[in-house]
Amino acid sequence: MSYKGYLIDLDGTIYLGKELIPAGKRFVESLQSKGLPFLFVTNNTTRTPAVVADRLATEFNIHVGPETIYTASLATIDFMKDDAKGKKVFVIGEAGLIDLILAAGFEWEETNPDYVVVGLDNEVTYEKFVLVTLAIQKGATFIGTNPDKNIPTERGLLPGAGSLIAMVETATQTPPIFIGKPEAIIMDKAVERIGLNKADVIMVGDNYDTDICSGIRNGIDSLLVLSGFTPKAAVPMLPVAPTYVVDSLDEWDFDQ
Template structure:
């Protein structure tokens, strides 16, 4: 089957930590040569689209426009704008998340925010977790950027945003609104960005729990590539099969 566009994960699909996945690079370059629309849909909130594009260019010699990168941070901003619960926000996260939220016009507030947004933060402290917990208990909307429990790196699987969110969920006894894959929020926003219908696109990724579930849960065909999070030995035990499974993106035929 042919697709008019592709939604593509980054970490574990195009690169793995600080190392490029050659087949992933060739896959994107083939899309560019064939002028097939694509959008990187990533749960990574630590960097802005401009920073991601610069990294792809400088570290991996892969040149793409920032407009082809849609992060869970962007989807979080879009969700808060739609929710219209207020303008005050407290964020646990890194620059890529905080900068985008403040740039969108939201105001930093630690004691009585309207929203508490929790994403990956490599410098998280007990004080940050405490402020978030108290604010949520006082009525702030609890937003989790993405449910990823782990991040695939060249060192192995390390804690992801979902691990921090789970801690605060335990402390507050409240469930967050999740924005990133596999939730409908980010997928619907991504389809709006690429301007295609569900039936026209293929979701490509290495993580069954997020990338592939985002396809399965939202009626989008999915392609699992065994280059990152989900190992080959797990495939026979998956509760619902992806539309396609391949060892390498070099195997995919356009």
């Protein structure tokens, strides 16, 4: 079928760490030339949409607006607003998460927050883990931005937010509410933002456990590209097959 809109992963699909995936750039440019709506749906919480858009332009010569980027940070904010437990929050994360949460009207509170949010933090300390552990024990709602155990980079697979979240879960014996792919929270909001029905969009990504399962688990067709996390050798053993599999996004037929 011919899809009316595209939900697209970034790291491992459009670029790999600091290296451009040329077929990813051509894929985005094809969408732009055809006038097809797209939304980058990323579990990365370290950068704001504006910073992501600037990075795409300056590092990879891909020119898109911040409104085309929906991060797990934005989905976390949307969840907390809908949940409406309170406005006090403590966060393990970086500027792309913390700045957006505070700008959305939430207040920083280390001792008795309503929410504890744990995302990727390259400068995380033991003391931060202590604070979130104690806060969750006091009743704070435990939110994990995304379950990604690893991040694909040019150096290899590095620890992801899911690894930090697992440590907090172990310390508190409390399971988190996960926001990012493959959870319904981020996917339902992404479909709402792109303004189409689930049947009319396709999820494109390199990671079966997050990108493709976000489609499978939420009634959205999926396109697995073998340019990042999931290797070709794993495809025959996947528990539920993606709707489509390609070695490169150059192989994709927009009119099929």
